[in-house]
Amino acid sequence: MLAQERSYNTAELQALDRKHHFHPFTDHKEMNKKGTRVIAGAENVYIYDTDGNKYLDAMSGLWCVNIGYGRTELAEVAKLQMEQLPYYNSFFQTAQLPAIELAEMLAEVTPPQFNRVFFGCSGSDGNDTVVRLVRYYWQLQGQENRNIIISRHNAYHGSTLAGASLGGMQAMHAQGGMPIPNIEHIEQPYHYREGGGLSKHDFGIKAAQALEERILKVGADRVAAFIGEPIQGAGGVIVPPASYWPEIQRICKKYDILLVADEVICGFGRTGNWFGSETFGIEADIMTMAKGLSSGYQPIGAVMIADRVAELLDEKGEEFSHGYTYSGHPVACAVALKNLQIMRDERIIENARAETMDYLQNQIRSLSDHALIGEIRGIGFLGAIELVANKETRDTFDDKGSAGIACRDACSENGLIMRAVGDTMILCPPLVITRPQIDEMVSKIRQSLDTAERTLV
Ligand SMILES: Cc1ncc(COP(=O)(O)O)c(C=O)c1O
Numbered sequence: 001m002l003a004q005e006r007s008y009n010t011a012e013l014q015a016l017d018r019k020h021h022f023h024p025f026t027d028h029k030e031m032n033k034k035g036t037r038v039i040a041g042a043e044n045v046y047i048y049d050t051d052g053n054k055y056l057d058a059m060s061g062l063w064c065v066n067i068g069y070g071r072t073e074l075a076e077v078a079k080l081q082m083e084q085l086p087y088y089n090s091f092f093q094t095a096q097l098p099a100i101e102l103a104e105m106l107a108e109v110t111p112p113q114f115n116r117v118f119f120g121c122s123g124s125d126g127n128d129t130v131v132r133l134v135r136y137y138w139q140l141q142g143q144e145n146r147n148i149i150i151s152r153h154n155a156y157h158g159s160t161l162a163g164a165s166l167g168g169m170q171a172m173h174a175q176g177g178m179p180i181p182n183i184e185h186i187e188q189p190y191h192y193r194e195g196g197g198l199s200k201h202d203f204g205i206k207a208a209q210a211l212e213e214r215i216l217k218v219g220a221d222r223v224a225a226f227i228g229e230p231i232q233g234a235g236g237v238i239v240p241p242a243s244y245w246p247e248i249q250r251i252c253k254k255y256d257i258l259l260v261a262d263e264v265i266c267g268f269g270r271t272g273n274w275f276g277s278e279t280f281g282i283e284a285d286i287m288t289m290a291k292g293l294s295s296g297y298q299p300i301g302a303v304m305i306a307d308r309v310a311e312l313l314d315e316k317g318e319e320f321s322h323g324y325t326y327s328g329h330p331v332a333c334a335v336a337l338k339n340l341q342i343m344r345d346e347r348i349i350e351n352a353r354a355e356t357m358d359y360l361q362n363q364i365r366s367l368s369d370h371a372l373i374g375e376i377r378g379i380g381f382l383g384a385i386e387l388v389a390n391k392e393t394r395d396t397f398d399d400k401g402s403a404g405i406a407c408r409d410a411c412s413e414n415g416l417i418m419r420a421v422g423d424t425m426i427l428c429p430p431l432v433i434t435r436p437q438i439d440e441m442v443s444k445i446r447q448s449l450d451t452a453e454r455t456l457v
Helices: 010-020 028-034 072-084 097-109 123-139 161-166 170-174 200-218 244-254 276-280 307-316 330-345 348-365 402-413 435-456
Strands: 039-043 046-049 054-057 114-120 148-152 183-186 223-228 258-262 286-289 301-306 373-379 382-387 419-421 424-427
Touching: 054 435, 072 330, 097 114, 097 330, 114 123, 114 307, 123 161, 123 223, 123 258, 123 286, 123 301, 123 307, 148 200, 161 170, 183 200, 200 223, 200 244, 223 244, 244 258, 301 307, 330 348, 348 373, 348 382, 348 435, 382 402, 382 435, 402 419, 402 424, 402 435
Parallel strands: 148 183, 148 223, 223 258, 258 286
Antiparallel strands: 039 046, 046 054, 114 301, 286 301, 373 382, 382 424, 419 424
16 A cells, blocks of 8 residues: 555654664764654655655665566565465575575576575675685685785675675774775776776776786785676766776686676666676676665575586585575565566566666766766666766865755655765666656756755855
């Protein structure tokens, strides 16, 4: 039942929330000034709050509702699975049907080198698994010291200790003694702010060669893996130059370093292909996945393991001392499987690529004449609008982040959910968004930019 068909006492809910709920990634003082926005229902690309306000959700929740809200088939599958087998684990030589079927389906839709999967509950715990797995892989080959993982500044790989350590978010490292040992960070391929006057091509090569420099600095025999998001999402939708990933790939091959693609955002159609790795021609050894895997309908994550890694684990490995109670949870797997079947059978990715992908990218670029916009970038169903005080000098407003907040708040006033990463506005709509809905979204963005501009000068 949608919000507008049911009555809620929002003030009461907000009071209870304030009293009892400690939120992730939330400044509680700020939130409590205005009261939590309580979401009550959703349909297609829209969400509804408890006051009946309707918002176009240009963020797909948290970058995850790829097939859109309200697919009742997923609810039906969850109900059936709960009735038949609500829970059983995958430890100790046991399995159940949905986990087996989902594993088979993942082998079908992922690039050909992937035929094995380890299940978890989220992207963060998936990246914890990655740390364990790549270190174990080298240990099995008698190379215990090969335990350094190289990542990038401003990367996001989750919020567990290992995930946040792999990530390059300073604010996260500052709270709680991260990064954990043997994680290194190199520069990110962020041409607009860090290009230093180089062409995109040359900057892409230079940013990638930072990997080789770091490998040589720490010693090639110490480096287990490199991890990167094909496009950095939470860092501000940083789209790397076309030259970047081929050079990273070359360096990983040269030093025999495992290449881990964190596909948590880029996977399942986000960049116009099933995986961001396909869009950028990355041949990864390991892929972390979550979010679009179930379109957010159930918490589930997965780590795909390429044959060359899996074969070694099979051949030399003993018991892999790692796993979660909910690894391969039957209800989550059944829902994820149905989500992928819908994506495949309805050709959601192929249709979106043919019908709306270029349209979306062109329409957001039509905003570039706006005085607040420094750069618009994006690929597929990902976009970023970077706000500046001065288009020529690229200077930000003195109070960094204020333009992003002003624009984000104006968006929600105008019935549009966008996220601000500093002064960059992020777009990540469901893949099922239509052309008229894209027009609605872009017109609301322009309206919100106008409002933000008035409050900022
Ligand atoms: C690239 C990437 N990796 C990992 C994560 C962590 O996923 P989760 O929030 O499901 O733990 C995220 C979340 O946004 C992400 O964007």
